Amino acid sequence: MEATEADPAYEVSSSLAPEDLGTSEANLDVSLQWATAVASFAEILKESPYADPERLSTIADVVARPVFDGNPDEEDAAPLPLSRSPRAA
Numbered sequence: 032m033e034a035t036e037a038d039p040a041y042e043v044s045s046s047l048a049p050e051d052l053g054t055s056e057a058n059l060d061v062s063l064q065w066a067t068a069v070a071s072f073a074e075i076l077k078e079s080p081y082a083d084p085e086r087l088s089t090i091a092d093v094v095a096r097p098v099f100d101g102n103p104d105e106e107d108a109a110p111l112p113l114s115r116s117p118r119a120a
Contacts (some may be wrong), residue, residue: 056089061096069095
C-alpha cells in the first residue's frame with residue numbers, strides 16, 4: 032500500500048491468542064524478542080506497576096545481541112546503558 036502525507040490515517044486492530052506467541056521468549060522471533068525487551072525496559076524506566084526490574088539482565092542480553100537482521104533501529108539501541116540509577120529529586 033502506497034500512502035502519502037496527505038492520505039488520511041486509519042487504525043487497524045488485531046489480537047493474538049497466547050498460543051500464537053509461543054511457549055517461551057526464547058522461541059520468539061528475534062524482532063519480537065527485541066520489541067518485548069525495549070517495551071519492558073520502558074515500563075521499568077517509568078516505574079510502571081507492570082514493570083519487572085528482575086528482567087534487566089534478560090533485557091540487556093537481548094538488546095546487546097550483535098546483529099538484528101540489519102534493522103538500524105534495533106542496532107542503535109544496543110549501546111543503551113541498561114542499569115537503574117536513582118532519580119533526581
